[in-house]
Structures are given as C-alpha cells and as structure tokens.
Amino acid sequence: MIEILEQPRQIFGGLRLAANKAQSLRTPLRSAPLPERLIVPLSQHIGEPAETLVQVGDKVLKGQPIARSLNYISAPVHAPTSGTVTDIGEYAVPHPSGLKATCVVIHADGADRSADTGLKMDDVFCADPADIRQRVREAGIVGLGGAGFPTAVKLNPGRPVELLVINAAECEPYISCDEALMCERTAEVIDGVRIMRHALQAQQVVIGVEDNMPRAVDCLRRGLEAAGERDIRLLAVPTVYPAGGEKQLIYALTGKEIPSQGLPADLGMVCHNVGTAAAVARALLQGEPLISRIVTITGAGVSQPCNLEVRIGTPIADVIASCGGYTEQAAHLLMGGPMMGIPLPNDRMPVIKTSNCLLAASVEEIPPPPAALPCIRCARCTEVCPAYLLPQQLFWYARSRDFDKVQDYNLFDCIECGCCARVCPSHIPLVQYYRFAKTEIWDLERQRTKADLARQRHEFRVERLEREKKALEERRAAAKKGLAARPKSGDAEAKKAEIAAALARVKGKKTQPATVSAMRGSADSEQGPGSDTGSDSR
Amino acid sequence: MLTAIIALGTLAAVFGLLLGYSAIRFRVEGDPIVERIDALLPQTQCGQCGFAGCRPYAEAIAGGEADINQCPPGGDAGIQALAELLGVEPKPLNAEHGEHTELRLAVIDEQTCIGCTLCIQACPVDAILGAAKQMHTVIASECTGCDLCVAPCPVDCIHMLAPGQVIATWKWPYPGSEQRLTAGDSA
Structure with a gap:
C-alpha cells in the first residue's frame, strides 16, 4: 500500500x-487566431515517426488523421484545421539540432470544419480500459x-497500478500553461x-501542484467538490525547482524513491501530466484528437505575455504576432523554460505537441554565459542535484570521453534540469557535457548493433559461398563420372x-540463298552465342 | 612411508580425475580471445588489414601474426580498445593499410547502372540488391562502407557518400566545439 503523505516533503537539492x-497569467486564456498555413511535423513524440496518410492536393478536415503510427511507441498526427495539403517535405522543426524533418503543410480554408473522428465514448467510465x-x-x-512520450503506452504499464500521480507542479520559471489550464478548464482536467x-x-x-499557485489549488478543490469526487487527493508540494520532475x-508526495534507471511503474505508480489528462478528456468526451495545446508565450521580449490555445503546426512567428509581437528587448527565443528550454534559431518553426512555452527573453533574463573556468571541486553542484548524482564526476568523465565511467556514475539518471550548471562558480556548461555523453553513448550502441548485423551477414555469406562451392564441385564430380561411364567401344565409327x-x-x-543469309546474318550471329550457352549448360 | 605413498597417490588420482572431467565438462569451444577481439573490430569486412574480413584479422592478432594497428575503419579508438584488451601499448594506425575516414555509404546511381551484378558479388555483407540486367540498389542500413563494390563497377556508378544527418541519430556537439546557447549556459 502506497501512503500519500499528509505533509508533502521537499525534494532533495534543487533551487x-x-x-x-x-x-503571463494576467490575461485570461484565449485561442490563437487560425493561421493561414500550418506546418505539422510527423515526429512530435518519442518513438518512431508517423507515416503519412495524405498526399499533396488532398482536402483534409479538422481532426482527420494525416499520419498513422505503425509502431507501439509512436503516435498518429491529425489535421489541426480543415484545408488543403500543399506540401509534404522537409521543414525546420523545433529541435536542438536545427535539422529539418518531414512535415505536412496544410493551407487552412478558414471554415475549420471537423471530421467525425469516432473517438467519442458515451459511457467512458464503464468502458473497457x-x-x-x-x-x-x-x-x-x-x-x-x-x-512527448505516447500516453497510451503509459496507460498500459503491464502491472497493477496502485497510485496515479497527476503532475501539475509546473516547476520551471516562466511556464504557466498548466496553471492556466487548471484555472480555466477545471472540469476538463478532473474528467x-x-x-x-x-x-x-x-x-x-x-494531483501534485506547487504551493505557489493558490488559485489553481482553489479552482481544483472547488471543481472536485462540484464533481462530488472525494477520492482524488490534491496536495501542494513545496516550491523548489525541479519539483515537477517525475x-x-x-x-515529494509519497516519500518513495524510484530506483536508478527504474520507472514509477516498478513501485506500482504511474505519473501523467495534467495537460495530458485534459487532452484525454477532450478526445474521449468531445471526440477531438490532440490538435491544439496551451502554450505560454512570455518573456521581456514579447509585448503581451499570455497563455494561448494554439493549433499544432502554427508557425511560432504567428503565435508571437498574436501576442502583440516582439519588444525591442527580445534577444533569445526558446521553446520551453529558461532552465531546460531549447534555443530556436528563428521563428519560422511550428508549435508542436511538446511546446509548452515560447520564451522571448531579453539579455537581462538570459545573460550571455561567461567563459568557462576549470572545475575547482567545490561540490556545489552535488548539493543541488535533485537526482543524487555527482555532477563534477560526470563532467570529469564526459569531458575525457570515458563513456564507461560516466555510466558508472549513473549519467542516465540525470534529468538535465540544469541546477548544477546554474550554481557552478566556474560557469562550466555541465548539462552540455551530459547531453554530449548521452548521445555519444547512444551512437556507440547503434554502431555496435550495426556491427553485429554486419558480422552475422558476413558469416552467412561466407557459409553460403562455401556451400555453393561444394555443390558445384559435387556437380562436376558427377558429370565427370557420367562422362567416364560412356561406352568407349566402337567409338571410331560413331564419331565419324x-x-x-x-x-x-x-x-x-x-547452300542457302546468299541474299537470305545476308539478311539473316545479324540474326544468326545473335542466335549463335545463345545456342552455344544452351549447349554449355547441358 | 606406505601411508604417505597411498595418500599422495590417491590425491593424485582424485585430482587427475577431477581435471580430466573438467576438461570435458567445461571445454571451451574456439578461442575466446578471438571472439573478444572480433567484438571490438568494426565488422566493416573491408579487408584493408590484409585479411579476408574482420574475423580472420582477429585470429591473426590472437595468433601474433598481425599488429593491432591495421584497421583503418576502427581508427584510433579501435586501436585503443584493442590495446586495452590485449594489455599492450597503443600505436598509431599503420598508414600502409589506409587512413581513417568517417563512415560513408555506397550509393548506386540507378540511372547509370547496367545490372552487371559485379558489385553484388563483391559486397561482403550482401547489402546490394539486384539481378542480372536489372537495376541494383544498396540497402543503406546494411552497408558497412567497405568500398569493395566501387572498384568492380564497370561504369563507375557507385559513389561513397556521407550519410545525411537526421534528428533520430543526431549527436550533441562536444561543448566548446560549437557556439550554442543551451539550458546549461542560459541558466
């Protein structure tokens, strides 16, 4: 039995x-205007990219699937509005690599006509899980x-679930989309x-919220009372970044620690984000697939910071424009918050399913990093690491590319929260080192898998060639035998x-007429080798 | 005296039987060091080391017939790993066998291909698909980049190209090697 604490604990470390x-919470939540053109990437989630179902020129309706998922860990993609598919090609997407990925481009017709998605369930609370x-x-x-992990997979942990944790802590500065959702769409969240x-x-x-969002707590409490729901606990955890890590x-809520490299499911728990819960309600009660999300647009670089409900695929420039555009202070554009967000090189990229925040920050908000100095082993990073890691050791081994050692120090338990880098007096870009090491290790694993495949295929080829050679030798031996067995007596007469x-x-x-033979000359010469090879093969 | 002889004789017999039994029961098939060396080789099967594939090279290293610095695709990292495994000093790659390059994959210009099947016969991992007088193509996920198909092609329609970067296999750069604002910096 998992006990939910009466008094939530403060997490270890953090800032x-x-x-x-x-x-961004000054103005109420509203919908962003429908853009003219939407760029919908096929891979907005962890797992395999979806496969397109539409072609250029197709007319699509809002909510119609435009790409399907073929693997278990994948997710389909839907048309965010009605319109025409004008292109399927490579477009820049919000990703730290700055690389392009396959996107479906839809020109909106403005009618926003919905398709019948068949997702709606009348008796969802009696339905088969x-x-x-x-x-x-x-x-x-x-x-x-x-x-962006596919929710259906996390709804099927393969073992009994004792406790469902709804993550509404939203610990990263500037981001307020979950708070706006809880305040304005309380019923949907609870459903x-x-x-x-x-x-x-x-x-x-x-439901775990941070104790610095009393309005959300209040709204949820009233919502739960209105729904007559007594079995859903609501707890406010002490506000420390990153209390919203899974x-x-x-x-903080149960006092239990998930083992290294383990999952909450190992302890009979599953954690889902509050926005995901609302999206599930929207899909099953209103039949609308995930075609929009709430995005916080904030920072000193934007004129009217606010929360907007934005269609997936809306270019970021359009979203910023509907918040009054940039101010003169705008220096950086990030997707996500100041701690974990990824910098974007431009605003032509689309909003995707995982875009919780667009931060147009000023130089004061995100000052340029001072030059890194050597590590002085002060261990301040260890004090703030919420995953109980030794960041200075991880840095040491990642820097020297000792990828075995860096895994011995549990690199893969690092949640990349950035606390260590924030407190580092030497301004070492620690998280960059961890990300570098992680992707290098994944690459080595891929290379190893590929080498194993090559070894297997090469061994098989060697074996096959050996087998073919043997078979040929056997055939030759048999032919020789046959030749030897031919009667030799009276051969002079027969040969003659x-x-x-x-x-x-x-x-x-x-003796055939010359003209005919001349005419057929070419044909004969073509036939000649053919008949030769025929006799050979016999 | 007799007791001592009997005791020692019995002991010798017991241990002899034990060792004889162990030799049969725990018999090791093949040479495990060859397997371990082979596991470190890149399996390109290019033959640049002078042997007919990675395994023969591994056997030659194990037998002391070849040096550890003859594998260009493995590069310095491969030599380092072999040196660690075998407890010897790493040495620079032997230039006679070629130089280390980034992985490049074979791409057949399908407009030019005449379907001669020579490249299919040359491919050490059966990664080329096609038939006589039919267009050939390379199965990119199985190509090891060994270059062996390039020389036999009579119309020079095979090119070794660096695989394009995709998000799924993209790697974060080594910090400092690229000016980039990240979470760690921005904090």
Whole structure:
C-alpha cells in the first residue's frame, strides 16, 4: 500500500528560482487566431515517426488523421484545421539540432470544419480500459509536460497500478500553461483524471501542484467538490525547482524513491501530466484528437505575455504576432523554460505537441554565459542535484570521453534540469557535457548493433559461398563420372558418323540463298552465342 | 612411508580425475580471445588489414601474426580498445593499410547502372540488391562502407557518400566545439 503523505516533503537539492509566472497569467486564456498555413511535423513524440496518410492536393478536415503510427511507441498526427495539403517535405522543426524533418503543410480554408473522428465514448467510465487506451492512441495523445512520450503506452504499464500521480507542479520559471489550464478548464482536467484512473484501474489518485499557485489549488478543490469526487487527493508540494520532475514529485508526495534507471511503474505508480489528462478528456468526451495545446508565450521580449490555445503546426512567428509581437528587448527565443528550454534559431518553426512555452527573453533574463573556468571541486553542484548524482564526476568523465565511467556514475539518471550548471562558480556548461555523453553513448550502441548485423551477414555469406562451392564441385564430380561411364567401344565409327552429320548441317546452311543469309546474318550471329550457352549448360 | 605413498597417490588420482572431467565438462569451444577481439573490430569486412574480413584479422592478432594497428575503419579508438584488451601499448594506425575516414555509404546511381551484378558479388555483407540486367540498389542500413563494390563497377556508378544527418541519430556537439546557447549556459 502506497501512503500519500499528509505533509508533502521537499525534494532533495534543487533551487529556489524567481517564478516569473505572473506576467503571463494576467490575461485570461484565449485561442490563437487560425493561421493561414500550418506546418505539422510527423515526429512530435518519442518513438518512431508517423507515416503519412495524405498526399499533396488532398482536402483534409479538422481532426482527420494525416499520419498513422505503425509502431507501439509512436503516435498518429491529425489535421489541426480543415484545408488543403500543399506540401509534404522537409521543414525546420523545433529541435536542438536545427535539422529539418518531414512535415505536412496544410493551407487552412478558414471554415475549420471537423471530421467525425469516432473517438467519442458515451459511457467512458464503464468502458473497457483497453478500448480507452486504443482511443487515446488513435487521438495521438502524448505527454504534454515536455517529453512527448505516447500516453497510451503509459496507460498500459503491464502491472497493477496502485497510485496515479497527476503532475501539475509546473516547476520551471516562466511556464504557466498548466496553471492556466487548471484555472480555466477545471472540469476538463478532473474528467481527464477520472478517465485515466479508470483506464489504469488505479486505487488512489493524487494531483501534485506547487504551493505557489493558490488559485489553481482553489479552482481544483472547488471543481472536485462540484464533481462530488472525494477520492482524488490534491496536495501542494513545496516550491523548489525541479519539483515537477517525475521522480522528484513522487518523492515529494509519497516519500518513495524510484530506483536508478527504474520507472514509477516498478513501485506500482504511474505519473501523467495534467495537460495530458485534459487532452484525454477532450478526445474521449468531445471526440477531438490532440490538435491544439496551451502554450505560454512570455518573456521581456514579447509585448503581451499570455497563455494561448494554439493549433499544432502554427508557425511560432504567428503565435508571437498574436501576442502583440516582439519588444525591442527580445534577444533569445526558446521553446520551453529558461532552465531546460531549447534555443530556436528563428521563428519560422511550428508549435508542436511538446511546446509548452515560447520564451522571448531579453539579455537581462538570459545573460550571455561567461567563459568557462576549470572545475575547482567545490561540490556545489552535488548539493543541488535533485537526482543524487555527482555532477563534477560526470563532467570529469564526459569531458575525457570515458563513456564507461560516466555510466558508472549513473549519467542516465540525470534529468538535465540544469541546477548544477546554474550554481557552478566556474560557469562550466555541465548539462552540455551530459547531453554530449548521452548521445555519444547512444551512437556507440547503434554502431555496435550495426556491427553485429554486419558480422552475422558476413558469416552467412561466407557459409553460403562455401556451400555453393561444394555443390558445384559435387556437380562436376558427377558429370565427370557420367562422362567416364560412356561406352568407349566402337567409338571410331560413331564419331565419324557424328562428324559427318555436323558437316552436313554446316553445308546445308551455306547452300542457302546468299541474299537470305545476308539478311539473316545479324540474326544468326545473335542466335549463335545463345545456342552455344544452351549447349554449355547441358 | 606406505601411508604417505597411498595418500599422495590417491590425491593424485582424485585430482587427475577431477581435471580430466573438467576438461570435458567445461571445454571451451574456439578461442575466446578471438571472439573478444572480433567484438571490438568494426565488422566493416573491408579487408584493408590484409585479411579476408574482420574475423580472420582477429585470429591473426590472437595468433601474433598481425599488429593491432591495421584497421583503418576502427581508427584510433579501435586501436585503443584493442590495446586495452590485449594489455599492450597503443600505436598509431599503420598508414600502409589506409587512413581513417568517417563512415560513408555506397550509393548506386540507378540511372547509370547496367545490372552487371559485379558489385553484388563483391559486397561482403550482401547489402546490394539486384539481378542480372536489372537495376541494383544498396540497402543503406546494411552497408558497412567497405568500398569493395566501387572498384568492380564497370561504369563507375557507385559513389561513397556521407550519410545525411537526421534528428533520430543526431549527436550533441562536444561543448566548446560549437557556439550554442543551451539550458546549461542560459541558466
């Protein structure tokens, strides 16, 4: 039995950062205007990219699937509005690499006509959990907290779930999309949580929020009362960044620690983001797949910071424009918050399923990093690491490319929260080193898999050639035997007859009319080698 | 005296039987060091080392017939790993066998291909698909970049090209090697 603490704990390590959430919460949540052109990437989630179902020139309706998922860990993609597919090609997407990825471009017709998605369920609370999962999968719902892991997979942990944790902590500064959602769409959130509880057959549910969002707590409490829901606990955890990390939030709420490289499911728990819960409710109760999300647009670089409901695929420039555009202070553009966000080289990229925040920051908000100095082993990074790691050791081994050692120090438990780099007095870009090491290790693994395949194929080829050689030798031996077995007696007579017959054939050919032979000359020469090879093969 | 002889004789017999049994029961098939060397080789099967593939080279290293610095695709990292495994000093790559280059994959210009099947016969990992007088193509995921198909092609339609970067296999650069604002910096 997992016990939910009466008094949530404070997580280990972490930082107290200025929240900077108020500026984007001043205005109520509204919908961004429909853009003219939407760029919808096929891979907006963890796992295999989806496969297109449409062609250039096709007319699509809002909510119609435009790409399907062929693998278990993947998610389909839907048309965010009605319109015409004008291109399927490579476009820049928000990713730290700055590389392009396959996108479907839709020109909106402005009518915003919906397709019948068939996702709606009338009696969702009595439905078979497998049916709910299937529809969540078809709705293309992925974790909206930022990671983008397919939700249907996380609704099927393969073991009994005792506790469903709803992550509403939203710990990173500037980001307020979950708070806006909880305040303005309370009923949808609660419906989503109840559907998830039913799908997981979870015995207990707890919603974890940070204690610096009293309005959201208030709204949820009233919403739960209105719904007559007594079994969903609501707890406010102490505000420390990164209390919204999955393992950190579970510790704060239950006092339990997820083992290294383990999953909450190992302890009978599953954690879902609050926005994901709302998306599930929207899909199953209103039949709308994941075609929009709430995005916080904030920072000193934007005129009117706010929260907007944005269609997936809307170019970031259009979103910024509907917030009054940039101010003169705008220096950086990030997708995500100041701690974990990824810098974007331009604003032509689209909003995707995992875009929780667009931060147009000023130079004061994100000052340029001072030059890195040598590590002085002060261990301040160790004090703030919420994953109980030794960041200075990880740095040491990542820097020297000792990838075995860096894994011995549990590199893959690092959540890349950036606390260590923030406190580092030497301004070492620690997280960059960890990300470098992680992707290098993944690359080595891929190379190893490829080498194993090459070895297998080469061995098979050697074996096949050996087999073919042996078979050829056997055939030759058999042919030789056959030749030797031919009767040799009276061969002189037989040979003479054979030669005579051959001569007669040649003569017969030569005596044919000259014109015909001239006309057929080319044909004969073509036939010649053919008949030769025929006799050879015999 | 007799007791001592009997005791020692019995002991010798017991250990003899034990060792004899172990030799059969725990018999090691093949040479494990060859397997371990082979596991470190890149399996390009290019033959640049002077042997007919990675395994023969591994056997030659194990037998002391070849040096550890004859594998250009493995590069310095491969030599380092072999040196660690064998407990010898790493040495620079032997230039006689070629130089280390980034992985490049064979691409057949399908407009020019005449379907002669020579490249299919040359490919050490059966990564080229095609038939006589039919267009050939390379299965990119199985190509090891060994270059062996390039020389036999009578119409020079095979090119070795660096694979394009895709998001799925993209790697973060080594910090400092590229000016880039990241979370760590921005904080």
